[in-house]
Each structure stands twice: as C-alpha cells, then as structure tokens.
Amino acid sequence: MTKIDENLISKLEKLSKLRLNPQEKVQITKDLEDIVNMFDKLEEVDTTDVIPTRHITTHPHPLRSDLPANELKVEQALKNAPDTHEDFIAVPKFLKPK
8 A cells, every 4th residue: 555644745836736634635545555555555456357448438429520600700809909919819928928
C-alpha cells in the first residue's frame, strides 16, 4: 500500500496550489487512504482470463453528422463585440508572462 503521509499531503497541497488547515489535511489523508485501499482491494481479483472491456455495451452509439448549420457571418459575430482586431474579438491580456 502506498503510504499517505504528511510529506505527500504537503506535496499535493503545493501542486494543487491549495492551503489546507490541519483539519482538512487529516480529512484528505483519510480520504486518500480509503481510495488507495479500494485500489489495493481490486488487485486481489484474479483477472487472468478476463478480456479487457473497451465499451460497456455492444450497441453502436448513434452520432449525428457534423455539418455546419446556422453559422454566423463574421460581421454578425463582431457586431456587438466591445472591441475588435481585424476579424477577431479583442479582449484584455490576462496571462502574466513567466
């Protein structure tokens, strides 16, 4: 079983950019241990002669044709835009450079 310890929780906290209080850390630790235990339980099942399942059913999924319909002309799409640049809607820059 994978050990869910304080170091792992701290690493996950940093990767997810969360700040957990001590009570939340205890709860997350318990939840992760439960999840890992469920996967460990699955490893006990003998699947030697089981064919992998690719789809749950054998019925084909009906898909509609992917054809354009009711598309807007560029002028119509840009008509209510607050700001445009050439044939595009202009928006303020929101990403910070690294």
